[in-house]
Structures are given as C-alpha cells and as structure tokens.
Amino acid sequence: MIVYWNIFIAFFLPGILGYGGGPASIPLIQHEVVERYEWMSVGEFSEVLAIGNALPGPIATKMAAYIGYETGGVFGAAVALFATIAPSLILMLLLMGLLYAYRQSPKVKRLTTYVRPIIAVLLGILTFQFLESALEGAGAVQTIILLVGSYLLMEKWKVHPAFVIILSIVYGILFLGS
Amino acid sequence: MQWRIFLAFFRVGMLGYGGGPASIPLVHKEVVEHYKWMTDEEFGDVLALGNTLPGPIVTKLAGYIGYKKGGALGAVNGVIAIVGPTAVLMIALFAVLANFQDAAWVNGITNGVLPVVTVMMGVLTWSFIQKSTKDLGWVRVLFFIIFGLLIISVLNVHPAIVIVLLIAAALLRNDKKKEGSA
Numbered sequence: 014m015i016v017y018w019n020i021f022i023a024f025f026l027p028g029i030l031g032y033g034g035g036p037a038s039i040p041l042i043q044h045e046v047v048e049r050y051e052w053m054s055v056g057e058f059s060e061v062l063a064i065g066n067a068l069p070g071p072i073a074t075k076m077a078a079y080i081g082y083e084t085g086g087v088f089g090a091a092v093a094l095f096a097t098i099a100p101s102l103i104l105m106l107l108l109m110g111l112l113y114a115y116r117q118s119p120k121v122k123r124l125t126t127y128v129r130p131i132i133a134v135l136l137g138i139l140t141f142q143f144l145e146s147a148l149e150g151a152g153a154v155q156t157i158i159l160l161v162g163s164y165l166l167m168e169k170w171k172v173h174p175a176f177v178i179i180l181s182i183v184y185g186i187l188f189l190g191s
Numbered sequence: 192m193q194w195r196i197f198l199a200f201f202r203v204g205m206l207g208y209g210g211g212p213a214s215i216p217l218v219h220k221e222v223v224e225h226y227k228w229m230t231d232e233e234f235g236d237v238l239a240l241g242n243t244l245p246g247p248i249v250t251k252l253a254g255y256i257g258y259k260k261g262g263a264l265g266a267v268n269g270v271i272a273i274v275g276p277t278a279v280l281m282i283a284l285f286a287v288l289a290n291f292q293d294a295a296w297v298n299g300i301t302n303g304v305l306p307v308v309t310v311m312m313g314v315l316t317w318s319f320i321q322k323s324t325k326d327l328g329w330v331r332v333l334f335f336i337i338f339g340l341l342i343i344s345v346l347n348v349h350p351a352i353v354i355v356l357l358i359a360a361a362l363l364r365n366d367k368k369k370e371g372s373a
Contacts, residue, residue: 101246185303
C-alpha cells in the first residue's frame with residue numbers, strides 16, 4: 014500500500030508544481046524518482062525520457078505510466094497517471110470562472126513569471142546530471158561526437174527528434190555496447 | 192459526441208511529438224478548425240488560463256474541452272484518448288527491452304541516448320531562460336538563477352518548497368495602483 018502512496022506523491026508534486034507544461038515537470042519527476050525514492054538511476058531515467066521522446070504524445074504522462082508500472086504494476090501506472098493529470102485538471106475545471114475573471118490581474122500573470130526561472134534552474138541541473146552520466150557511460154570523445162551531432166541534426170537541420178533518438182540508439186548498439 | 196471527443200484527442204496524442212506543449216497546434220486544429228467546438232479567441236483564452244496553472248498542459252486542454260463538450264464522461268474520455276495509447280505503447284516497448292536487460296547492446300542504447308537527451312534538456316533549459324528574460328529581463332533572471340542554484344543545489348532544499356514560496360510571493364505581493372486592474 015505504501016508503495017502506491019509513494020507513487021502518488023512522486024507524481025502529484027511534479028504535476029502540481031511544474032509550470033510550463035509536462036516537460037517542465039521532468040526535473041521534478043527526476044527529483045522524486047531518482048533522488049528521493051531511488052527507484053532508478055540517472056541513466057535509467059534518461060533512457061525512459063529518451064524512449065518517451067521517441068514516441069508521440071505528452072511526455073510527463075508517458076513517464077508516469079512507465080515508472081508507475083515499473084514500481085507498482087498496472088495499478089501503479091494508474092496511480093501515477095492519476096496523480097500527474099487529475100490535480101491540475103480539477104483545478105482548471107474548478108477555477109476556470111475565477112481565473113477568467115482575474116485573467117488581467119498581475120497576480121495571476123506573475124505565477125508563471127516567478128516560477129519559470131526556477132524551472133529553468135531545475136532543467137539546467139538535470140542537463141548537467143545527464144551530461145555527467147553520459148561522460149561516464151560513453152567516454153568524453155564519444156559523448157562530444159554525439160552531443161555535437163545530435164545538436165546539429167535537431168537544431169540546425171531540423172531533423173525530427175524521434176529519428177535522432179533512433180539514430181543514437183543504433184549508434185549506441187553498434188559502438189557503445191560494452 | 193463522445194466518439195468525436197475520443198477521435199479528436201486520440202489523433203493529437205498519436206501525432207504530437209516533443210511532448211504536450213508541442214501538440215497544442217494539433218489540439219487547435221481539431222477543436223477550432225475541424226470540429227469547430229470553439230472559436231480562435233475562446234481557444235486562446237483557455238490556453239492562456241491553462242498556462243497559469245501548473246501541470247501538463249495538453250491533458251488540461253483535453254480534460255477541459257472534453258468536459259465542456261461531453262460533461263464529466265467527456266473529460267475522462269478526452270484525457271484517456273490523449274494519454275492512454277502512448278502510455279500503453281511506452282510500457283510495452285520497455286517490456287520488450289526488459290527481456291534483453293543483461294545484453295551488452297542494451298547498455299549501448301543508454302550510452303548512445305544519454306548525450307542526445309542531454310542536448311534535448313539543454314535546449315529546453317535555454318527556451319525556459321529565454322521566455323523568462325522576456326518577462327523579467329536578464330538581470331533579474333540571472334539573480335533568480337543564482338539564487339535558485341544556491342538554494343536547490345548547494346543548500347539542498349527540495350524544489351517543491353522553493354516553488355511554493357515563489358507562488359506565495361506572486362500572490363501576496365502588493366500590486367501598485369497602475370498595474371492593478373482585475
């Protein structure tokens with residue numbers, strides 16, 4: 014029973030604190046799943062994120078479904094999904110009228126403005142952790158090749174991220190599987 | 192109606208890449224252009240208000256629009272349509288991978304994918320910083336970042352506490368007369 018409670022908390026907090034949509038809650042999910050409850054390592058977490066990004070659809074819910082399933086089976090997945098989606102949706106349904114009335118209020122606008130830089134900090138910290146694990150796993154030379162290559166492919170040549178991830182998977186299987 | 196709600200958000204879920212926020216144009220296409228459930232302006236309002244709340248955005252849209260069109264069942268329907276298929280796909284994919292857990296090549300997947308995820312996270316970080324500077328300017332954003340790093344990374348305060356404090360600050364700060372127009 015306690016495991017379902019933990020799953021609920023691990024996904025409720027990111028769902029209720031992440032401003033900027035699902036991707037903003039990724040570092041918050043990581044904080045709960047990797048650092049607090051230690052259900053997986055940074056490497057495993059990054060793999061979940063990568064596979065998640067290679068599939069269509071919202072990312073936070075894909076991560077919740079899989080991590081919930083890994084930790085607590087089908088019911089665990091349901092709990093994680095519920096904790097991710099329900100609180101903010103219920104808030105939206107309940108507060109829509111109120112928010113609409115106050116939509117010009119600086120207080121309401123400030124919410125996102127104030128929290129966004131902290132989300133940026135959390136995303137930055139997670140980027141750094143991924144980089145550390147990458148260096149550990151693939152070594153400096155390979156990591157730099159993959160960093161530069163994937164950056165150019167995605168940002169400069171606008172190759173679809175799903176293809177870039179599939180390419181990197183193939184590359185990893187061929188050259189980094191030791 | 193329920194079937195149409197399902198179809199609309201199922202398509203968004205299956206065609207959207209790059210997470211929920213990236214699929215917002217797809218929701219717009221279904222809801223405003225295809226089914227004409229709301230006008231451009233109404234959609235803009237719902238989106239803007241959804242963004243003032245925390246949590247994943249596209250599930251909020253699916254739930255809210257589903258509710259408007261089909262009641263509580265419509266809300267559940269919309270959310271399941273957008274989340275369910277890819278959630279199942281995700282679990283299935285990992286179930287297949289788990290069969291080969293100890294094979295060296297699975298290790299290779301992690302090693303190959305980590306740098307790519309690093310880049311994705313870096314780009315996402317940068318986009319959040321840029322959006323912040325539009326609202327706050329560079330000086331205040333830098334202050335926020337240093338302050339955030341110090342508290343979260345050095346002092347090891349749970350990010351939840353920092354965010355809750357900021358939410359409180361946003362709501363409690365007194366508005367100057369000229370800004371205050373509710």
